[in-house]
Amino acid sequence: MPQTSRADARKNRDLLLAAAREAVAEHGTDASLRDIARRAGVGIGTLYRHFPTRETLLEALLNANFDALRARADSLLTAPAPGDALMTWLGELAAGSATYQGLPESIMNALADEGSGLHASCAQMRVAGGWLLERAQQAGSVRPDVTVSEVIALVLGLAWAAERSVEPSDLAARLLSTAMYGLADRGPVM
Template structure:
């Protein structure tokens, strides 16, 4: 493969990501892939060469975001009280999940499906959140019967509700306060 071909392929890859980001912001994660290719000025075959599935495209878009959430959880393990660290991470997860309509559903589906292109990124992020939950439970700040699956479902629910209303980040904050109050031990 020549340098020019590799450079052209890299440009197409980056252009497709940029256009997909815009299309998903406008239409949610179910935006037409044919429309993404058309907007990028490439054929649908070019899109599928780079991203064989919708999930492969989503994974490329969100890998960095999920890695950032994982790193944030790791930082929070030593920076705040266990409960505050967990709550801060859950808020960031919920707010980040409001970026695109349909994203919370995509994340929850990927966690359940080991064959999903998003699965590995989601599971690394989930594992980091589980460490925060474990720390908060060991400190006695959070109920011992709460699971990371339940917390991710709560964050996804908060994200979905806030993306379907006009409340935005303020609504996420209010809902997270209500949700996390229920996590506390008596």
């Protein structure tokens, strides 16, 4: 491929991602792909050449967020209070899930669908969260009978509820605090 073609392709990809950020911020993860192409000043065919599915476009938008969450989980693995480290990470997951309307549902769907373009990124994020959960369970901070999939589903459900609520903007944090109280290890589970 000639140098100018590659430069044009990179430019179009960057334009599409910038337009997608705007459109998804305004309309959520179901934003019109035609609108994204129009905003970028390219045809719909160009959008599909770069991003064959909505999921691949979302993955490109969210990859940096997921990478940051994975890195954050790694950095929290050495925190002195494993339960607090897990709570911090889950709070950041909830906040990140609120970036775009519909994102919590998209993440849950991607985790369940190995064919999804978002699956690999979401699965890696789940693994990183699993390390934090396991450490908190070993420290006795979190019940031993919960899985990382259950905890992530809980947090994404809370983020989903908060995004649809007319309650104060700190609702997600308050719901997460309540959920963490329920996850605390208080001895045998009934």
